[in-house]
Amino acid sequence: RRRGYPEAVYCEGKSPDQLRRIATALAARPGDAATIFTRADDVRAAAVLEVLPDARHEPDARLLAWPPGEPDPTGGLVVVVCAGTSDLPVAREAELTARYLGRRTELVVDVGVAGIHRVLARVETLRAADAVVVVAGMDGALPGVVAGLVSAPVVAVPTSVGYGAAFEGLAPLLTMLNACAPGVGVVNIDNGYGGGHLAAQIAAPRAGGRMG
Amino acid sequence: RRRGYPEAVYCEGKSPDQLRRIATALAARPGDAATIFTRADDVRAAAVLEVLPDARHEPDARLLAWPPGEPDPTGGLVVVVCAGTSDLPVAREAELTARYLGRRTELVVDVGVAGIHRVLARVETLRAADAVVVVAGMDGALPGVVAGLVSAPVVAVPTSVGYGAAFEGLAPLLTMLNACAPGVGVVNIDNGYGGGHLAAQIAAPRAGGRMG
Amino acid sequence: RRRGYPEAVYCEGKSPDQLRRIATALAARPGDAATIFTRADDVRAAAVLEVLPDARHEPDARLLAWPPGEPDPTGGLVVVVCAGTSDLPVAREAELTARYLGRRTELVVDVGVAGIHRVLARVETLRAADAVVVVAGMDGALPGVVAGLVSAPVVAVPTSVGYGAAFEGLAPLLTMLNACAPGVGVVNIDNGYGGGHLAAQIAAPRAGGRMG
Amino acid sequence: RRRGYPEAVYCEGKSPDQLRRIATALAARPGDAATIFTRADDVRAAAVLEVLPDARHEPDARLLAWPPGEPDPTGGLVVVVCAGTSDLPVAREAELTARYLGRRTELVVDVGVAGIHRVLARVETLRAADAVVVVAGMDGALPGVVAGLVSAPVVAVPTSVGYGAAFEGLAPLLTMLNACAPGVGVVNIDNGYGGGHLAAQIAAPRAGGRMG
Amino acid sequence: RRRGYPEAVYCEGKSPDQLRRIATALAARPGDAATIFTRADDVRAAAVLEVLPDARHEPDARLLAWPPGEPDPTGGLVVVVCAGTSDLPVAREAELTARYLGRRTELVVDVGVAGIHRVLARVETLRAADAVVVVAGMDGALPGVVAGLVSAPVVAVPTSVGYGAAFEGLAPLLTMLNACAPGVGVVNIDNGYGGGHLAAQIAAPRAGGRMG
Amino acid sequence: RRRGYPEAVYCEGKSPDQLRRIATALAARPGDAATIFTRADDVRAAAVLEVLPDARHEPDARLLAWPPGEPDPTGGLVVVVCAGTSDLPVAREAELTARYLGRRTELVVDVGVAGIHRVLARVETLRAADAVVVVAGMDGALPGVVAGLVSAPVVAVPTSVGYGAAFEGLAPLLTMLNACAPGVGVVNIDNGYGGGHLAAQIAAPRAGGRMG
Amino acid sequence: RRRGYPEAVYCEGKSPDQLRRIATALAARPGDAATIFTRADDVRAAAVLEVLPDARHEPDARLLAWPPGEPDPTGGLVVVVCAGTSDLPVAREAELTARYLGRRTELVVDVGVAGIHRVLARVETLRAADAVVVVAGMDGALPGVVAGLVSAPVVAVPTSVGYGAAFEGLAPLLTMLNACAPGVGVVNIDNGYGGGHLAAQIAAPRAGGRMG
Amino acid sequence: RRRGYPEAVYCEGKSPDQLRRIATALAARPGDAATIFTRADDVRAAAVLEVLPDARHEPDARLLAWPPGEPDPTGGLVVVVCAGTSDLPVAREAELTARYLGRRTELVVDVGVAGIHRVLARVETLRAADAVVVVAGMDGALPGVVAGLVSAPVVAVPTSVGYGAAFEGLAPLLTMLNACAPGVGVVNIDNGYGGGHLAAQIAAPRAGGRMG
């Protein structure tokens, strides 16, 4: 375990049966370790809930957490930003991951570079963050714009939202790697978990000795 | 010749000798056709100027025009936008092409999505345009932002400016094809000539019968 | 809203439920804004029609419009060209988009570069256009040929029609970006909506002051 | 040796020294085998000519042949087609290869899909061919158009002519593989030698027994 | 129609309904034109057979021909070669296409470069051909080996057979374009129809005047 | 200026003349803004030093800073890690950037995954960091290994070091995006400046209110 | 047959019917040749078992062997290593292949570079191997780490496990080809059979004369 | 050091100065470790020879060894195979690496799949090998053919020899990964050192206990 952070079980490649077995093992050692299940579709979520009925299930984030309670927040604020409906599952996965790692979070939706005023209207929230997670598909231009507006580190999460020349997330991935504003760190396509995790690490409370 | 538009000679693949021969042929039939020489480095430009000493040479756009005079402008306004030093040669090639096709032009430099206020400061100019050419390398995010601010068509020109995951212009090309705002038409990487040409066609005066 | 243009709802990534909710919101503010629903398969179209039974549904274009009436046409003529059956849904999406943005349109089908005489037989129609949308998959050669025949701007829409080395539309996309005739602006693969939108903007009526 | 066809020495990767040694070996067994040297720049050509001063050197095709005399033509006619200056070296390499393999050839230049009438003006010549080699860079659309006009097989040679999204010949290569007209066989990028060789094989005289 | 060759209807993108309509149109003008339906799965084949019950159906080639009778063979011999079970549908499509274009054909299966003796055992058949179609997936090495053994032109058809780094046929496609033996023309991935068509054109009877 | 951070001038695309002009402008407003010049080869560095002779020049990092003095360090510690000689310029660029943004830094060289004990020998240093920058080319495996050993955020900088299937840095870039340990943010290939900048932001002193 | 090695039947592209026919042919010549069926899902496995009811079926490896008995082991030890659940099918395919080729095998699971201590804990086992097969998806970093720890040859098998920028196994494939430690040979993505086969050949008993 | 194997210094990215320093360090601890310098062009080789004048220099392999003496051979035979002139540097690098790792080697040149009889003529030599290294560019078909002829493991080394669709070695790399015969392990493009190293490990003398 990493500094008390919860373990994550990536459900996508696993059968309901395998998940039931993992859940059973967890149930056998309560208090031991918080666990979050990511990328759980309805069938897989049901398998986990069969064994751990009190687990918290957030279908829009395709995520379950067990035990269900979030830790008391410490450290700074993580703001998660995305354009809307399609990127929401990834954004919510990032947000909940950061929460279960112990950060306060805020979610900003419905901002996109095609309507730049909507981004600007949220600048205050963005500037309050200790780490910003920007989730975007298609042209992936949002993280670079946000990074130009804030001085906190920006974690950019490209998504596979889009079609044609979006090439399953390749286009926003490349855009983010080439963001003109410095201060952007990129994670894998659709990797809301990784983005939330990195942001939570960035905004973690720091040991006294290291502070300026 | 296309509706009285000048011919273009693409110099990059041609030897100084071949260019001298082309220039000599032009000199032999004056009044016949205006011609612009694109992508002419210093050596190639010198070869053209040897034969056509009165040609107009714009080194920053790597372009020569002969005869040197621009046509009297008709139609609408073409605004060309870019971020700065590195994209300037392509932007200037676009601007001069539009001019030699008979349009009025304006050039807006030093705007980039990493400093979104600089874009917003120029909105009035952008909105005065009948066609906007946006030239950008690296993340190529600018055309999508501009298209969200104006109702005129946007011609997006990706450039090979950048390094690493910019992949010689592939990154901005994909970004532009995935621009979230509608109304963006993309041309080839570094194709300032093509971008200026398309914008000039869009802003061309229209025959009476077709107007609304 | 962009200069009175209708809003577009991209249905592909949305659940019937989400679409019903969007439609309900629209129904609540009639007269406010025209809306077109794009990429709606039968199930999604049914969801929209449940809430907005008078919406116009064009299954071959996978499109719905509400309110159903087209605006009175202004501006110039948009001609949409494609090779046939497989590209038709994208071509029809482009055509109807241009119509709902207020342009007159004409659709030319069954032309392809492998039978060049069929293209030439339609030159008169092509030359009557203020903007031409050329939709093509596989080799994507048609827009370049058309651009050589007309002086109006050409909007090129590559499609994912084809197999093998067509690589889901990559081949026609590259062909169009490399078209030898200037005056071609390319949009994303299968992006009939974007192509029709851009063409409608190009052929839009122009404010008096800007005309030549 | 293949049915009396000359050997080819590909010069690009070889040092002048290595070429001198190969030429010396050839000189030692005259009458034995005709040889063509392909992709020979000035320095490499000079090295070959030092040893074989009577070799025929065609700089525009970057090719040398020894002994210099072409074989008496047999079989059918190979027509080689290209758009102009930049594709000419590859086209000429194809033509001379076909000649040294024993075919009659004709070279058609200055035809391109952006000016389709120029192609149509040469249809008679194209239809006289037993095999057509079409050489094209950038959009690579010409072979598909030609194949739609003739019933003889078309050998398509993509070239690295172009820039940006031409990706060193990838764009025309894909276009040719996706040509809508059947009857097109594609060879490697810039492979004039291979294209001329294949065309010469196609147009070769056939043994009596196999004919229809 | 191309020199009396049958028309081809590519079924993959078409609905059973569309196919029934095409078949009905054909039935209405008998004697007019032979037609082959390619890439017809069971459902689509049934749709065609509903309207044209006497059509010949070859399920292993996913092909139907109507009217069912093959033309009397003229011209030379087309030999089609492949490694086995997985490439067979494409190979059979090539063979039947060549037959319906009027060529004699022979099919050689179960040869592959991993067992080079099996190729060598069939050299006599290969050398009897006027055109050889080599169909191969995975490493795509067979056409190059065959081309080194025969002097007739080789038409190489890469297939999507394979997995992983075969990248849906990209690997054999590249191999074939880089074949070390000259005399190989490549068609699109899985394009058995195109391969058979090209081979049939190569082996077509030649007009007297053109022969050597 | 971003929160007092120095401006950066990217020298690679600029001529010595352009750099002299930029340096002159800086010299004219001393005390105004610290500036670092990145990617300066010997010729470009000389141009800057002509105008700003007291600038600090670090040739191994291809970087100049003016005024030469580093700010007094605040915030946490940035540790920069790389494998050796070839990655050193990028690593040093990252280190000096972090220093000029006001962080303490430590550089760990000669660690690589092929000798895992060398990484383990430095774990204590790695764990003392508030942000770790890991610079790696070829297989790019080091950031994932380091991220598994520390709880501070890891900034991964892929380099173009390598050959063949390293594809100019694509291989390590993909490796880093797929790192199995969470907590890795990736920047562009060879982007030492961006990596150092992001790490400096992560390790920046935090405003009291945001701390846990 | 290769030196007494069993034949392999790749089931993925074959219909249950084709598999029944192959199995029937095998049953007809017992004692002749051992055969392993790879990539057999439940339906295909059932088809084989219908005809060869005594075949050994290992569902987790998607493999069947007939006759069921493993040969007596000769030669050295093959150790197969992987990270866990998702890579297990490929790892087990490799292990069983090596066993049916006559090698002793050991399977090491649950080691990954993100927890380097777990790899180090198994060094003794790894060093006992005459050939190590390392199976890994996502970042594919494990083979390079293992190769740095052992002197036996390492066979690296990339898997398609992962998402986004793993690009169906491309990322680990490139990582493995760029492994910094020498002594790594790579096979195709998901090719457990090939990896096990190569390892078995490496660890095969050597003829006396060749030994050092 | 790996089991007494010599260290390798990869010279390509290093300056003559850096190499002189490395050589000086080696000279200071003679008897300590054999070293081979790979990818040394003339200038870099001269730098090494300045400090270590008795080093063995093999310019055709771009390699130096110090001390110059080869170890007494142990273990089995490594046969290195390639097609000719262009692949020779890589093949020789592989051969000499295997020699300095203590293996007997044999070099077979002038075999290629386009002349399959030349491969077959060398089968006896190939079958005598305990490990075969096959070096090939362009279509990269040779390793698969060789693997079908021998039962020893084949190490495949793709080279960047070729042009156009060879894509700097990508084509042969993919071919080799898809080789139809099992028993092929692939290394990086142009990686003669890695190929020779792996083959030497495969053919290494085995500790008694592990033998069958």
Ligand SMILES: Nc1ncnc2c1ncn2[C@@H]1O[C@H](COP(=O)(O)O)[C@@H](O)[C@H]1O
């Ligand atoms: N800078 C440019 N970029 C792209 N295409 C160009 C450029 N300049 C000229 N062209 C096109 O190239 C054609 C002339 O090519 P060429 O005959 O080779 O000089 C013109 O008709 C233009 O369409």
Ligand SMILES: Nc1ncnc2c1ncn2[C@@H]1O[C@H](COP(=O)(O)O)[C@@H](O)[C@H]1O
């Ligand atoms: N221009 C060319 N492009 C492609 N292949 C060529 C060319 N010239 C020669 N070749 C091939 O290269 C072989 C000779 O290669 P080499 O032995 O290296 O000179 C010939 O047999 C031809 O098949």
Ligand SMILES: Nc1ncnc2c1ncn2[C@@H]1O[C@H](COP(=O)(O)O)[C@@H](O)[C@H]1O
């Ligand atoms: N080495 C570098 N790598 C990537 N980006 C850089 C580098 N150096 C400077 N930059 C960025 O480039 C911008 C300056 O670009 P320019 O105005 O062209 O000098 C700075 O604001 C940085 O964001």
Ligand SMILES: Nc1ncnc2c1ncn2[C@@H]1O[C@H](COP(=O)(O)O)[C@@H](O)[C@H]1O
């Ligand atoms: N020609 C080569 N190709 C690939 N890797 C090599 C080559 N020569 C040396 N190496 C590797 O590079 C390492 C030395 O790198 P360096 O310390 O930069 O000289 C050695 O341990 C080898 O693993």
Ligand SMILES: [Mg+2]
């Ligand atoms: Mg910022």
Ligand SMILES: [Mg+2]
């Ligand atoms: Mg707009």
Ligand SMILES: [Mg+2]
């Ligand atoms: Mg035009």
Ligand SMILES: [Mg+2]
């Ligand atoms: Mg034809």
Ligand SMILES: [Mg+2]
């Ligand atoms: Mg041949």
Ligand SMILES: [Mg+2]
């Ligand atoms: Mg960590």
Ligand SMILES: [Mg+2]
């Ligand atoms: Mg090792």
Ligand SMILES: [Mg+2]
């Ligand atoms: Mg073998």
